[in-house]
Amino acid sequence: MINVSIIGSGNVAAHLVAAFDKSDSVSLKQLFSRSKEVGFAIPENVEQIHDLEELAEADLYIIAVTDSTIETISAALPFKNRLVAHTSGTMPLDAIHENNRKAVFYPLQTFSKSKAVDFGEVPVCLESQFAADYQLLERIGRAISDKVYAINSDQRKAIHVAAVFANNFTNHMYQIANEICSENQVPFDILKPLIAETAAKINTLSPGDAQTGPAKRHDFKTVAAHLAFLSDEKRSIYKLLTESIQQHGKEL
Numbered sequence: 001m002i003n004v005s006i007i008g009s010g011n012v013a014a015h016l017v018a019a020f021d022k023s024d025s026v027s028l029k030q031l032f033s034r035s036k037e038v039g040f041a042i043p044e045n046v047e048q049i050h051d052l053e054e055l056a057e058a059d060l061y062i063i064a065v066t067d068s069t070i071e072t073i074s075a076a077l078p079f080k081n082r083l084v085a086h087t088s089g090t091m092p093l094d095a096i097h098e099n100n101r102k103a104v105f106y107p108l109q110t111f112s113k114s115k116a117v118d119f120g121e122v123p124v125c126l127e128s129q130f131a132a133d134y135q136l137l138e139r140i141g142r143a144i145s146d147k148v149y150a151i152n153s154d155q156r157k158a159i160h161v162a163a164v165f166a167n168n169f170t171n172h173m174y175q176i177a178n179e180i181c182s183e184n185q186v187p188f189d190i191l192k193p194l195i196a197e198t199a200a201k202i203n204t205l206s207p208g209d210a211q212t213g214p215a216k217r218h219d220f221k222t223v224a225a226h227l228a229f230l231s232d233e234k235r236s237i238y239k240l241l242t243e244s245i246q247q248h249g250k251e252l
Contacts (some may be wrong), residue, residue: 005030006061009033012111016062024094075099103137126138
């Protein structure tokens, strides 16, 4: 049995706790949190601690905290030459303090404590300072996910930027669409089948082939009507995205 301890109590930590609790080959030993209340269920066999000095020996320590505190936390660990990984999409391998063997255990997904995910479908991106440690990381990754990838720091940064476009920016477009609907007394639910079909297309088509709409068709009359309808901020966003879609069409 592989022993893992998690340092942190945010969204990523919450889902890692749930995933490891279901594993038959990985034992979650401890969860470090600054507060006693973490907002998610901690299995009875997992010890919750609030002092880093109380960390017991484990095969892997996963630091699941905000990017800005990874270096501070890793430098404060009360041991040396153990395997320590962070879960950041943007921070380099070297964010882990040199006292310990460095690794990355980055699950590529949007996490909310209140929304369960099928962790078996979550891509887990791995990186390690030493080849021998990668073998252990891979075993741990495959214990909770069917999608495990060897990704270096530069690749991971690119993936994270791409994910912001695919997830965070897309969700912001949903928010804008919701505001437009609300302002005009239209239920946002009417757009949900369209949103679902748009996402489903990516399973069989490239994004370029899946692109539709007035910008793709160069339907300038419709674009102009939309721009006239929108308020200043939304008009600027609409215009920028329209121009980007049209520019990609020229490149193709």
